[in-house]
Amino acid sequence: MSSSFSHHGLQASQYTILFFLSICLAFFNVEAKVHHLKWEIKYEFKSPDCFKKLAITINGLTPGPTVTATQGDTLVIDVTNSLLTENVAIHWHGIRQIGTPWSDGTEGVTQCPVQPGDTFTYRFVVDRAGTYMYHAHYGMQRSAGLNGLIRVLVPEGTVEPFEYDDERHLLLNDWWHKSTYEQAAGLSSPTFEWVGEPQSLLINGRGKYNCSLAAGAMDSCNKENSECLPESLTVVQGKTYRFRIASVASLSAFNLEIEGHIMTIVEADGHYVEPVVVKNLNIYSGETYSVIVKADQDNSSNYWVALNVVSRKPNTATGTAILNYYPNHPLKSPPTVAPVGALWNDTAYRVNQSKSIVSHHSYIEAPPRTTDRTIILLNTQNKINGHMKWAINNVSFTLPTTPYLIAMKNKLHHVFSQKPAPETYDYENYDIHTVLSNPNTSSSNSIYKLGFSSTVDIILQNANTLSPNNSETHPWHLHGHDFWVLGFGKNKFDPKVDPKNYNLVNPIQRNTVPLHPYGWTALRFSANNPGVWAFHCHIEAHFFMGMGVVFEAGVEKVGKLPKSIRGCGESK
Ligand code: C2O
Numbered sequence: 001m002s003s004s005f006s007h008h009g010l011q012a013s014q015y016t017i018l019f020f021l022s023i024c025l026a027f028f029n030v031e032a033k034v035h036h037l038k039w040e041i042k043y044e045f046k047s048p049d050c051f052k053k054l055a056i057t058i059n060g061l062t063p064g065p066t067v068t069a070t071q072g073d074t075l076v077i078d079v080t081n082s083l084l085t086e087n088v089a090i091h092w093h094g095i096r097q098i099g100t101p102w103s104d105g106t107e108g109v110t111q112c113p114v115q116p117g118d119t120f121t122y123r124f125v126v127d128r129a130g131t132y133m134y135h136a137h138y139g140m141q142r143s144a145g146l147n148g149l150i151r152v153l154v155p156e157g158t159v160e161p162f163e164y165d166d167e168r169h170l171l172l173n174d175w176w177h178k179s180t181y182e183q184a185a186g187l188s189s190p191t192f193e194w195v196g197e198p199q200s201l202l203i204n205g206r207g208k209y210n211c212s213l214a215a216g217a218m219d220s221c222n223k224e225n226s227e228c229l230p231e232s233l234t235v236v237q238g239k240t241y242r243f244r245i246a247s248v249a250s251l252s253a254f255n256l257e258i259e260g261h262i263m264t265i266v267e268a269d270g271h272y273v274e275p276v277v278v279k280n281l282n283i284y285s286g287e288t289y290s291v292i293v294k295a296d297q298d299n300s301s302n303y304w305v306a307l308n309v310v311s312r313k314p315n316t317a318t319g320t321a322i323l324n325y326y327p328n329h330p331l332k333s334p335p336t337v338a339p340v341g342a343l344w345n346d347t348a349y350r351v352n353q354s355k356s357i358v359s360h361h362s363y364i365e366a367p368p369r370t371t372d373r374t375i376i377l378l379n380t381q382n383k384i385n386g387h388m389k390w391a392i393n394n395v396s397f398t399l400p401t402t403p404y405l406i407a408m409k410n411k412l413h414h415v416f417s418q419k420p421a422p423e424t425y426d427y428e429n430y431d432i433h434t435v436l437s438n439p440n441t442s443s444s445n446s447i448y449k450l451g452f453s454s455t456v457d458i459i460l461q462n463a464n465t466l467s468p469n470n471s472e473t474h475p476w477h478l479h480g481h482d483f484w485v486l487g488f489g490k491n492k493f494d495p496k497v498d499p500k501n502y503n504l505v506n507p508i509q510r511n512t513v514p515l516h517p518y519g520w521t522a523l524r525f526s527a528n529n530p531g532v533w534a535f536h537c538h539i540e541a542h543f544f545m546g547m548g549v550v551f552e553a554g555v556e557k558v559g560k561l562p563k564s565i566r567g568c569g570e571s572k
Pocket residue numbers: 091093106135137286477479534536538
């Protein structure tokens with residue numbers, strides 16, 4: 001090493017690095033900041049809907065703190081696991097983790113779980129403005145309360161294609177009184193106990209359970225508890241608001257309505273939408289939206305923000321928050337009954353709203369015209385050795401004990417199935433409208449290896465469940481990428497005909513999309529983010545029962561893995 005050029009201990013090479021670094025900073029964003037957060041994860045008794053139960057909290061809060069940063073900033077989050085007897089991992093849903101696949105937080109895929117007493121540091125850049133979320137990605141922990149909102153702001157001076165005076169947030173969730181352990185044990189037991197419909201719906205972590213229904217557990221339910229006072233969002237007449245909305249629901253598809261106010265959808269999963277005016281918004285677990293709402297109503301009263309279950313027969317009271325017109329008291333009840341939203345079984349209404357969400361005309365990034373590979377994924381409910389499962393092309397997904405990222409990077413080929421996951425199903429003969437027994441279903445941790453930077457089409461194909469005349473809605477979420485939503489269709493996807501009707505002009509890009517009952521959804525993405533990435537149904541119980549797959553692309557291009565992601569399976 002040359003030591004002839006040295007000043008204040010700096011080597012010539014270090015000067016060069018500093019020089020380029022400062023040029024880069026000046027070029028991209030002088031103000032890119034590093035936000036350092038310290039989070040302690042622990043159980044606490046909480047009564048979000050007046051019923052007291054253990055919840056997983058971040059620094060004592062559920063939902064956790066809203067994370068705010070500006071595009072280009074770095075987040076450094078030290079997560080200390082104080083759950084005592086339970087592992088944890090946190091996923092940054094919608095953040096692509098370009099160059100940092102090990103910070104994706106997907107236990108079993110990108111990292112070993114964080115063990116009790118340990119601190120794990122997530123470090124990543126938020127490279128695109130928009131509304132995102134975070135949540136636990138270990139077992140069914142998301143349902144235990146470990147979730148929150150991420151806001152990535154546009155750099156100063158950047159104009160967005162809509163205007164507003166101020167922002168409000170709606171983090172939507174469904175809530176059960178049974179612990180997630182009881183739920184998980186029920187799902188995996190041979191007698192199968194389904195989690196059932198939620199006891200309540202939460203808006204910003206607040207709901208209201210009817211305590212008189214809490215038979216035998218009356219002590220645990222106290223309707224006077226201040227933790228379950230309704231959420232109130234104050235607005236001033238004449239002003240315009242951007243509502244950032246995210247659904248971290250475990251199960252439910254939601255319909256959100258603000259009494260007396262129309263909403264204009266302007267953002268979906270971090271992408272600008274060609275504005276759509278709606279009376280109510282269907283939002284599926286894992287999706288985020290921004291809607292513009294004008295406070296243009298009579299300000300002598302308050303209005304309901306109403307959250308209703310759709311797609312499954314509802315057995316949960318409407319979730320409510322109060323839209324508070326200044327200067328009314330924030331908790332003044334609106335004089336009306338809260339809206340009941342859209343008809344729960346009006347699938348056509350929801351499909352049409354899904355189809356109406358396309359890219360804003362000034363922000364179109366057109367998809368590649370053709371694809372390199374088409375993978376068709378049949379979604380079915382199955383039984384394996386008497387256990388109820390969900391399967392994709394007759395394979396029910398299981399996680400390996402050594403995370404894929406570590407296994408693939410270190411060529412530990414024996415730690416998961418090397419058999420390629422199935423590319424399609426018997427689409428000529430399979431009748432998606434009847435209950436089939438699928439005798440050949442098996443469990444596997446096999447994956448799809450994608451050509452790096454290749455274009456991949458995914459066709460999600462829905463089918464009948466094990467109950468006659470029943471097909472469910474599945475919100476599918478892709479880690480590490482956004483996909484283009486090319487189309488939605490009814491019945492069985494026809495590979496010869498349906499691609500001719502794809503929207504290749506202005507499809508929205510997003511990370512989560514619904515697969516509607518008895519229908520199909522077509523997606524396209526570029527496998528250009530080196531790493532190993534989960535793609536799964538965002539219904540917590542469905543993923544737990546095997547409803548997911550894993551994609552690998554360009555793993556050889558991934559930089560040196562941090563030691564901290566190891567510590568389990570054969571990765572020690
Ligand atoms: Cu928000 Cu893998 O999930």
